[in-house]
Amino acid sequence: MIPLKDSAAGLYDWLERRLGLGKPAIEAAEHPIPRSSASWMYVFGSAATVLLVLQVVTGILLALTYTPSADEAWGSLQLLNHDITLGWLIRAIHGWGSDFMVAIVLIHMVQVFMFGAYKYPRELTWILGVFLLLMTLGMAFTGQVLRFDQDAYWGLGIGASITSRVPFIGGPMVHALLGGPIIGAQTLSRFFALHVFVIPGLLLAFAGLHILMVLRLGVNEWPMPGRIVSKATYDREYHELTEKDGVPFLPDAAWKDAVFAAAILLSVLACALILGPIGPGGQPDPTIIQTAPKPDFAFLWIYAVLAYLPADLETPFLFIAPVVAIVAMLALPLIAGEGEKHWSRRPIAVLMVAVIGVALGTFTHLGTYVPWSPVMEAWSGEVTPAAYLKDRTPLERQGAIVLQNKQCRNCHALGGVGGQRGPALDAIAVRMTEDQMIRQVLQGGGNMPAYGKALSPAETRALVAFLKTLRGPDNGAPATDASRSLTQITPTEKPATAPAPAEAH
Ligand code: HEC
Secondary structure: OOOHHHHHHHHHHHHHHHHOOHHHHHHHHHOEEEHHHOOHHHOHHHHHHHHHHHHHHHHHHHHOOOOOOOOOHHHHHHHHHHOOOOHHHHHHHHHHHHHHHHHHHHHHHHHHHHOOOOOOOOHHHHHHHHHHHHHHHHHHHHHHHHOOOHHHHHHHHHHHHHHOOOOOOHHHHHHHHHOOOOOOHHHHHHHHHHHHHHHHHHHHHHHHHHHHHHHHHOOOOOOOOOOEEOOOOHHHHHHHHHHHHEEEHHHHHHHHHHHHHHHHHHHHHHHHHHHOOOOOOOOOOOOOOOOOOOOOHHHHHHHHHHHHOOHHHHHHHHHHHHHHHHHHHHHHHHHOOOEEOOHHHOHHHHHHHHHHHHHHHHHHHHHOOOOOOOOOOOOOOOOOOHHHOOOOOHHHHHHHHHHHHOOHHHOOOEOOEOOOOOOOOOOHHHHOOHHHHHHHHHHOEOOEOOOOOOOOHHHHHHHHHHHOOOOOOOOOOOOOOOOHHHHOOOOOOOOOOOOOHHHHO
16 A cells, blocks of 8 residues: 555645646745845735635625625625625625725735835736726626625616716716616626636736736835835845745745734625625615615715715815826836835825725724715605695695605606606696506606505505696596596506516606
8 A cells, every 4th residue: 555645745736736836836935035134114015915715705605695686686685685694794894804805905006005015016016906906996896796685786877977978978877887878687697707717817816917027027016215216226126135034924024914814804804704794785675765865885975075075176176186196106116116115205105095094994983874876865855845735635745745755756846846858747637637647657668767656555546646636726627537428447557567676767
């Protein structure tokens, strides 16, 4: 019998002869780094990598149950939360892991910036890192949409309306994003494909390259005031720093990476256990307007900025600011690829980080309680004009309350006050018969959401009774249905099916 140890060694040799991965792996693990870089300040990149792996693993587990269909997504999350063993924990870890990942990637980026580590020869490593940040945010946004609850639904609506403001190609862009003119079945499939295939594929490839470059170019040395980076001398200086006075990455620096990553994983687990899974909030429903859609943590600041910005500055801000920010980040190492690395010699850089950090922090904090800039209840606070209630029966007055509570006036004016998306209702009874009104309200259509599921038969009866009293200032004759006497439609007849709200408007 061959001893186990020998056969394991034999297997290793067999594989190594064919793959040749062992030697470079050992070299990578033991490559010398500057002694000063085996530091607690250099642990964020590896922690982000560990979180990425955590997200991939928990994401695959979630995908086993999640149903990317507008009708079933919300239900499948309820299933995970309540029925499937530990489903809630996997959801919670994935949700909190995402928040941690955004935070760690940002901290990593600030650290690299402050230490001047983006300078020669690590320019491309930084540029890949900028794309990694954008993809991480892309994952956070698409993930939030997959939750497909009220927040996701309205957040997406706001995202789409922001996109639609892009000059010329705004319309087609929204169409491509939503998979149609409205948030519907196609929308969720698109976001699922983005969140599960497209972005993760790119993210893993970019992260692999990024890490490869870190290994190839070596870990950045601890900056010293006065030690200037110059393309002519850097390589030789770095070589001296690592070969003469370096330490092996494993174990000198690696143990700190491992301890920090473990602490982060434990923090994610603690948040997941104590605070539980994130959502889903209420079922998505365009007929429920008493909602304050709130994005996830990473995007709160954008909403707060929009809430405070005067309306006419919104569009320029939305399109100019991100372009400027991304171009500036990408161009940074190409413009400032040489020179001082130490923060004490780079006051403008330090000031910039401080200002951006304070601004983001403040807006994120404000984002937890500012009144949101689409004010969804804009018109529903307006009382129904008294003239419309005079001499009405109790049923008709009840109908006026339904109209008020269901916030029809967000889109329809009464007495000149109300939204303009739908026609004013002051003389609706002159234009429409009872049947037509019922059909319009229950089935929606023409950009009005269907209220079939949101109104009880009694509410519908009262609402229509009230609408029938709205005959305009000169009390026009009620609309009549020419075919009525022939076909004998009963007035309470309802359409057999109301389309699902998510797809109806
Ligand atoms: C999201 C905006 C919106 C909301 C909320 C809304 N509607 Fe509408 N409504 C519309 C639009 C847009 C039309 C025009 C439809 C068309 O052109 O076919 C319309 C049409 C109508 C019509 C037919 C009007 C006409 O002159 O043709 C009636 C009646 C009506 N809505 C009643 C209601 C009632 C009652 C409610 C509350 C339960 C309500 N709507 C809520 C947008 C809305």
